[in-house]
Each structure stands twice: as C-alpha cells, then as structure tokens.
Amino acid sequence: MIPVEEARARILAALSPVGVETVALSESLGRVLAQPVTARRLQPPKDLSAMDGYALRFEDIGTLPVTLSVIAEVPAGGSFEETVPAGACVRIFTGGPLPDGTDTIVIQENTDADEAAGTVTILEGSPEGRHVRRAGLDFAPGDILVDTGKRLGARDIGLAAAGNVPWVTVYRKPRVAILSTGDEIALPGDPIGPNQIVSSNGPALAAAVTAAGGVPTLMPIAPDDAESLQALARNAAGHDLLLTTGGASVGKHDLVGSALAETGLELDFWKIAMRPGKPLMFGSFAGMPMLGLPGNPVSALVCFLLFGRPALTRLAGASNTGVTFTPARLGSALPENDRREDYLRADLHRDESGHLIATPTQRQDSSMMSTLSQAGGLVRRLPHAPAAEAGATVDVLVFPDGF
Amino acid sequence: MIPVEEARARILAALSPVGVETVALSESLGRVLAQPVTARRLQPPKDLSAMDGYALRFEDIGTLPVTLSVIAEVPAGGSFEETVPAGACVRIFTGGPLPDGTDTIVIQENTDADEAAGTVTILEGSPEGRHVRRAGLDFAPGDILVDTGKRLGARDIGLAAAGNVPWVTVYRKPRVAILSTGDEIALPGDPIGPNQIVSSNGPALAAAVTAAGGVPTLMPIAPDDAESLQALARNAAGHDLLLTTGGASVGKHDLVGSALAETGLELDFWKIAMRPGKPLMFGSFAGMPMLGLPGNPVSALVCFLLFGRPALTRLAGASNTGVTFTPARLGSALPENDRREDYLRADLHRDESGHLIATPTQRQDSSMMSTLSQAGGLVRRLPHAPAAEAGATVDVLVFPDGF
Known part of the structure; x- marks a missing residue:
C-alpha cells in the first residue's frame, strides 16, 4: 500500500497535457489556455473621462466660481478634434476622450449649466488630472492578459475581449472512457435481476468527468469475464484516460487486473493506504493511462475526486493540479486513526462568527450514496492521527x- | 439610491421559476430539480457482505480455530438459494447476498482455506453481524433521495441512478437576452474606430450567464438611438430576463431608460448605493424582467454577480438564491467608507495556518478588467464602515x- 500523496504524484508524473485547438472566445468558457492571451490594444486607447461632467484646463479653475464657454460635447465613442482654448471647456460623458488642451474633469454635480448661453459655471473644482483614466491604465499591446494554464471564466473572457482577441488556443477536452464492470450491476430503468444493483458509478463518473472539463464515453457494462473486459478495453482506444470501476480488489472475481494484463496492461500500483478506496489501480493499457477505481460507489467517487480529477486537470493542461484543503473545526469528536488515510463524509456549515464547522456523518459505510450526496465535503484524517475533540482544526x- | 440588500430582495421578489422539462439523468448535470427524486429500490436490496470472506453462523465460531465446510461461492450479483446448515459456510465476495442461515462475515485474511478438502479454518472471529450491510441501509422505496431546488452534481446523479431513476424533471434553463448599448463599442476582431473600445460586456456576460446555468442570447450591439434600442429590446421577446449594459447613468446619452419607457418599460428602481455600479436599473419590459447593468465592464460583472446571478438562480428554481460571504483577514489597511456599499477587488490567498487573507487591489477603477480577472474575490465594505487595520476580519x- 502506498500513501495517498505518493499515489497522486505518480499519477500526475505519468501524464502530460493533450493536444490543442483554436476556439472562438465565446466558446471558451471553462477551457484551459494553451497559449497566453496577449493584448492587441492600448486600453483605454486615449485619456478618457471617468465621469459625466466637463473637461477643462486646470489652470482655468484657480478661483471659483468661474464661468466657462461650452464649445463642444463629447460622448463615449465621440471626439472633439480641436484644441480647447483657455476659458473654454467641453461637455463630456463617461468614456469620452479628453480633447487636446484639457487635463481635468469637473463632475456635473459641481456645476451650473446655462444651456441657452452656452456656458457652465464651475462651483466646486477638482484636483489636476482628476476623473481622468490615462491611456493604457488597464493594459498595453503585448501585455499578457491571461496566462497559459488558466481555466477561462467570464472575467477572463471579458478581459480577452477588451484586448481585441476573438480566438483563443486551448487544450482540447480530455476524452475519458468509463468502464464499469460486474455481473451484479444494471443501468437505471433496465431489467434487473433479484440480486443485482443499479449501477451508479457509470452515470456519476460521466457527470464528474464532464464537470471537471473532460468528455466522457460511458461504455457498456462489462460482465465478469475476461474476454468481454478485453474487448471493451480495446474499444477504449483513442481516449486520453481509461477509468474502470470495480474488479480491483483481491477476490477471485476481481478480473480487471488479470484480464487486462494479458492484453497490454502495465501496472504502476494497485493499492493505496486510504479509506474509502484501498483498491486503486494505476497504470497504462496499450499506451493509454488507466485508473482503476474501486467498485463501491462512494469509494469510486472519492477516489475520482482525489486522483481522477487531478489527472484530468493535468491532461487538460491546467496549472492547478493539486487538491486544496480548507481548515475547519470539527463538529464532533473523532477517535484516533489507523495506518490508512481516512476521508470522512461531513456536513459543512458556518457558525455565527463565520467559522467553517465540519461534522462527520455518523455512518461512513462506503456503499452509502445518500450520505455522500448530502455531505458538503470530506474531512481528511492522516495516518495514525490522534483522537480529536470537537472544535479541533481539521x-x-x-x-x-x-x- | 436604495441599499444593496433591498435591491436584491426586490429583484428576487419580482421573479419566479421558469417552466419545467424532463431530461435523461445522464443529461442532468447542473440542472435544478423541479420534482424530488424518490427511490424506487431498497438499497441494498438484501443483507450483503461488505467484504471478501466467508458468510457463516455466528454460533459456529464460539471456539477457535474451527474448520467449516465451504458449500458454495457467492459473488456480487450471484446468490445461494439454500439454507446454510450448522458447521458449513459459503465463500462470499463484497456485494454478495448473505444466504439464509448465515449472519456474520469473517474476512478472508482471518482464515486458512483448504480448497482440495473444500474447507476453511477460521483463525480469528468476528462479532455477530460484522461486515454485513443490512437491506435498506442506504435507502428504501419512496425515500426522497434528492430534493426539489437542488442543482444536481455527480454525487446526486449517482444517488438517483442507484435509486433506479433514469429520468428527472428539472426547470428548463432560463433564457437571457444580453443587450450591450453604446456607439463607442465594437466586438473583438470587428472594425473599430479611433475612439471606440472593444466590447467586453457582451462576451463576458454571456459566459457568466452560461456558468450560472442560463442560456444567453447575445444580441447585436445597439447604437445610441432610441429606435434601434426599441427594436432590439422587442427582439428579446420570449426570454426570461433582459440584461442590458450601459446607458443607465444620468447623462444625456444614457438612453436605455428613456427609449424603453416609450415601449413598455416599467421601472422598479434605477440607482443603488454601491460601488462599483451606482446606476443599476431593474424593472420589466413588456412583461419580461429587465436588469440594466452599468456600462463599465467591472461594474457590469460585479453587478451581475450581486444581482444577475441571484436572479438567474431564482428563475432556475434553485433554493440557494442568496449571496454567500466568507470571513477573511485584511492583507492591508482600508480607510473608512462613505455611504455607498463598496466591493473591492482583492487577491485571496491562505497563510501558513490556513487563514484566508484578502488584499484589496491598489487601484479600484471600474474600467480595469485586468485587476478583475486577476482577483480572487471581492471585499465587501458596508456603508460608513470605519477604517480597518490589516488583519481585521472582513x-x-x-x-x-x-x-
């Protein structure tokens, strides 16, 4: 049995990002940048007004009140191409470019306009340069706006758009084949024998792969015979990762390892010191990385979260492949732990002062999907962790x- | 100007969930349940073994070691329909149903099998009922597995599958029309005049709507004339929400309010006491809810996060429409705040002891998309908040x- 961190490190070390593709910026949500997005514009392109008001010469507002003639009007997207002389100003709106000669904005709330006379009286001034957005304040051509390895969100897409970038180069979505094995499972709604259970692993893992940015292929359920397993595994050719569930423990009926060994499986490891999920197999099958998850649905999903999701993140080219833990206070006491790293389903809530409280679910049986669905997260207990009181940090x- | 909380409450009060549709469970990731998912199975369907080992009568292992005859083998998905007599046991694998007569599992590590003789010697016993998963441990028919209003994740999909539910009734995705206005904006890659800027609001909001579970329609940019605005707004008919950006402040060129007023706009409010984003318009246009976001890209996205996203959540039928704040420690001091609620872009990181540290970005200009893209979140400063030292909780x- 190898430790959790070592298992994850070995998985990540064995993987590298998939190929790239070009997509329209408007299709790039959630995709991982394979090339940096660099600005093609100076932004703002000129000195702009940050407010609705009047663009004027600071030297004209030394003594207040002062009345200036309003010689033009500059909306956002408009312009006034002449130089504004002393004693004059222009009416300007947020985003309007400052005409030559002007250097300061006085907001309209501090003025009194006489539209008939074409003048405005400045009642309260501004410091020099006030309410002006300098050209290039946000970015200049060639600046890296969003860097390689970042998963694009709405804010990044907005920034790329502002930089005048309509196309981006991203890693293609990793293709993941999902193979559930076992004579005892059927898909929901399909005929089901008296001793069978409904397969939750396939649909749940397909959704988890999608949520992690991959494209799942849900393969037909493999019965427990070597030939069917081999045929289905061959059918996974062309995927970036083969995920199997079940058939990874030590019993006679655990065929995945032995069946696939005959047709090109090379195992790296197959047991980790954790709970739920001791049987976890990693290796490659005919050159394709293969992660063998346990058959119990909770174990399968927890192992996906701890190993499969980081693997997908690495395949997808994203920079944050690690698993991030958040400190919380225990809502109830825990006994000391044995040599396996433990992941306990827990209810999460914040107390009145905002502290995160994690209360492990009473029963941690790895077949109970209901408690996994209701939990907010997993409390990690390191191997041989001592007993912990309620309130202890985990x-x-x-x-x-x-x- | 109305307070932020009141504005959000008025928006939410004016909205109700959209209609429903039936989707395959495998297509339901991220969708919001409109009817509860109830179990159609007893799970586990029978008492099952939780381990690989031997199913036996507890009364037979009073004195150890004891040798029992192995009369059958029960894999997961198999069965043994006879009653196991005293002095006998069955080889059983994880998930295999306990035959009549047996009540306890001894794991194989605690036994010594003699396959030739067809016997097994029990070296170490188990408490009565050990390693047995009782029928119905996870759920029983009719149990609510996932409740109305929950956005489905992989775990919920797994649980629904285990309950033998292949179809789910969800709210359809809210349709959101996005209308950016202003003569000064062009889309990325399109021809652009010397005083124009590239529109980031449309692409960014479309992505934000998608990420929040809606279906965006990005409408052509509306020039600053009333007729075009009215035509485009009419074109939004059939959507569940009309999002506009720009044209919501007080200048002459801010036409959205006045243009749409002529053709069916009913305003609820149009100014809120917050920064960035004072001009925020909410009302309805020809019976369709309408949220008018500011034109500055940072203001538009921040206001979408604080008001548009909760609105979408309400339209989508999800139960968690609120905005959740997390306590953090300030990484640098802040001056006292004025009467507007302030949302400061901030870098977020965890210090060595795991505390979340929020350090507001030096410049908070609402045109700077680069700082929004790089930030991890927003520090909220309530109206008239006193000055805060570094280390204070926010x-x-x-x-x-x-x-």
Missing part, C-alpha cells in the same frame, strides 16, 4: 461545483 | 467557478 476537502 | 465574496 483539513476539509470542500466538494467542488458539479461534483 | 466579508469576502469568493468568485464562483466560471465567473
């Missing part, structure tokens, strides 16, 4: 969106 | 995935 893996 | 809105 590390929590908060479930990510879509998981 | 509320942070951590940016959600996809934003």
